[in-house]
Amino acid sequence: MVRAAATVACMPGPDTAPFVDRPDGDLAREVASAPAGQAAAAEGELYRRFARRVRLFGVKHLRDDMAADDLAQQVMLIAIERLRAGEIRNPDEIGSFILSTSRMVATGLRRTERRREHLHMRIEPGEPVDMPRDERLFDADRIKPCLASMRERERTILLLTYYVERSATEIAAAMGMTAGAVRVARHRAVAAMRDCLDARRSA
Amino acid sequence: MTTRPSPCLSIGELSDYWTTDISLDEIEHIEAHVFECSACTQLLADADLLRRGIGDVARTGGFQAFVTDSLLNQFARDGVRVRTYAMDAGGSVQCAVWDDDDVLVTRLRADFSGVTAIDAVLRLETGEEWGRTSDVPVPAGSHELIMALPAEFVRRAPEVPIRLSLRSTSALPGDAPLAEYTFDHRGALSRRSK
Numbered sequence: 001m002v003r004a005a006a007t008v009a010c011m012p013g014p015d016t017a018p019f020v021d022r023p024d025g026d027l028a029r030e031v032a033s034a035p036a037g038q039a040a041a042a043e044g045e046l047y048r049r050f051a052r053r054v055r056l057f058g059v060k061h062l063r064d065d066m067a068a069d070d071l072a073q074q075v076m077l078i079a080i081e082r083l084r085a086g087e088i089r090n091p092d093e094i095g096s097f098i099l100s101t102s103r104m105v106a107t108g109l110r111r112t113e114r115r116r117e118h119l120h121m122r123i124e125p126g127e128p129v130d131m132p133r134d135e136r137l138f139d140a141d142r143i144k145p146c147l148a149s150m151r152e153r154e155r156t157i158l159l160l161t162y163y164v165e166r167s168a169t170e171i172a173a174a175m176g177m178t179a180g181a182v183r184v185a186r187h188r189a190v191a192a193m194r195d196c197l198d199a200r201r202s203a
Numbered sequence: 204m205t206t207r208p209s210p211c212l213s214i215g216e217l218s219d220y221w222t223t224d225i226s227l228d229e230i231e232h233i234e235a236h237v238f239e240c241s242a243c244t245q246l247l248a249d250a251d252l253l254r255r256g257i258g259d260v261a262r263t264g265g266f267q268a269f270v271t272d273s274l275l276n277q278f279a280r281d282g283v284r285v286r287t288y289a290m291d292a293g294g295s296v297q298c299a300v301w302d303d304d305d306v307l308v309t310r311l312r313a314d315f316s317g318v319t320a321i322d323a324v325l326r327l328e329t330g331e332e333w334g335r336t337s338d339v340p341v342p343a344g345s346h347e348l349i350m351a352l353p354a355e356f357v358r359r360a361p362e363v364p365i366r367l368s369l370r371s372t373s374a375l376p377g378d379a380p381l382a383e384y385t386f387d388h389r390g391a392l393s394r395r396s397k
Contacts, residue, residue, distance in 0.1 A: 052244060053244050139256060143253070161222055164271075175340040
């Protein structure tokens with residue numbers, strides 16, 4: 001089962017363009033209704049769409065980029081295998097299925113390191129999880145001037161949140177603010193940073 | 204294209220996902236939405252890259268800010284090379300940065316009673332303004348603020364005395380500063396030239 005699906009994770013070939021604007025449920029139905037392996041383009045688009053969501057989930061819950069990559073591949077293999085086998089009753093809920101599978105697999109990955117090593121052995125190396133956004137937009141040289149342009153308290157909140165990993169309550173105590181005000185300021189600062197980075201890219 | 208069963212979230216709201224203070228309910232709400240919404244997936248990915256980028260900048264000491272001891276502790280854990288000075292109000296210090304310094308930290312001591320925020324201005328002895336920071340929060344009971352400057356910024360400073368003035372943000376024009384400090388800047392030094 002894993003071997004067959006592994007070809008899905010590695011597929012760079014099929015032209016997924018016809019599926020780009022199709023709803024998730026349509027893609028899932030296409031995979032489910034085709035003979036096994038004959039809906040490569042739909043499978044590819046489904047993988048492109050969901051693997052990065054699973055990876056982000058993995059980064060949050062496993063706190064390890066490589067483990068998150070493993071999780072994304074493993075979950076997508078399961079999802080596509082289950083679709084091919086007609087075991088997903090409502091294709092319109094494919095997102096919900098992939099999320100619950102992510103939780104289940106991540107729990108297993110966390111449970112034992114031994115299990116994780118086992119997964120490494122079972123899954124052949126695949127393509128890196130597709131991250132279409134230009135990651136260079138967020139590199140340190142671009143972030144530095146935008147961070148410098150923030151108001152002082154917003155800059156400090158961003159540093160304490162994302163560098164020191166302090167909670168809003170801890171930051172509030174350190175800065176003489178309320179936790180609610182810290183969160184509001186953080187939301188504003190993140191939006192401003194993204195706007196600044198986008199503006200600098202446009203310029 | 205994907206269906207969107209619940210309203211989309213802002214990047215600010217999604218950025219909470221990457222914090223330590225988000226509740227389990229909030230995590231599940233974001234995940235349930237993101238797994239149905241490609242637009243919010245992009246925003247969540249952007250928020251992830253942004254937090255990583257901020258961490259990268261911080262680890263090189265590439266920012267100017269008033270900081271906390273917890274941030275200095277993180278510097279220590281990350282091996283960031285910090286040169287530290289401490290001054291009382293009215294004080295002066297001969298200072299320099301070395302070529303292997305990442306950050307210059309100054310502990311600024313003063314009586315901040317009744318002050319909730321300050322503005323800080325750096326001036327050269329000619330009176331020319333060399334840097335300004337506004338609305339720096341001052342927690343109640345503080346006797347010290349910690350100012351961090353990137354070493355690369357200080358390396359570009361002229362070798363002259365630089366005066367730092369702290370004023371309450373609510374001070375009126377003409378009010379005396381809360382405290383003043385003098386950095387007798389001796390330039391950028393290299394161990395290799397010794």
